[in-house]
Amino acid sequence: MNHLDGNAAAGALSELFAVDLTAAIAQCNSCGQTNVFAESHVYVNAPGTVARCSGCDAVLLRVVSTPNDTYLDLRGLTYLRVPST
């Protein structure tokens, strides 16, 4: 399936973060590329949502919701820089 982009993860992430993350700058822990999160490659057909680095394809972030809990895996990110509003 085609990838989407960070915009497609905005809804799932809005359940977990008080700020919008699509406009945040993300650094990939694997290749060091920094890019706005909206430009990452997002797959929503896996169980949950997976965002991958547009430069090296490494997994940046994973969100999986079960009926009782939501799992958030941020291992692929060095940091997220959130613009102040």
Place this chain on the structure above:
Amino acid sequence: MWQVATVADVRRETATASTIVLEVPDWPGHLAGQHLDVRLTAPDGYRASRSYSIASAWSADTIELTVEKVPDGEVSPYLVDVLKAGDPLEIRGPVGGWFVWKPGQEGPVQLIGGGSGVVPLRSMLQAASGTSTPMRLLYSVRRPESVIYVHDLKELAASDDVDVHLVYTREAPAGEPRVGRIDAELLEQYVYKPTDGATTYVCGPTAFVEAVADLLVAAGHDPARIRTERFG
């Protein structure tokens, strides 16, 4: 946080697309370009959610979505063909803070849409109407019958505020000789120059968005001024 909206109206746009007007209690307002998630629940509890751009500028009481039916799709055929006024619809949003146009934002605006990718661009056109922001819309469609918002676009094209240009990929109306995808030459002709300081918004199917963004960058446009949204 999911909430229940009520369908106020469903309007046919084309043979395969409908605009859904929603009443949302305590709507916080939204920025042009933001979207919602819509969730459907089957009688057995099975759930499917999809994202839909907000088609209208914020005007207090209702918001509009426009959905193009994907053949064999799980969610879109229900929204386009079955949903009717009075029905409840579960939504989450507004979300997304990157693919947005804000009033007062600097510079002209170039909008480039493919198919239903025109939906968030229409919200931007509405939000900017009456402001002094120059806008151009380049809209790629298969054939004349697939143009969404055809009346709005005709009105806009007749006004001085917005330049509208349609590109037909399969079949063009009489008098329009060009049939084919957006290419470098067409971009050169209809979009702002790299030196014009425009912000460009590209939205549509993933392959369309990537092809257009690559052409723009190859033509010298600053990638930092190109914002994209992929519909799948």
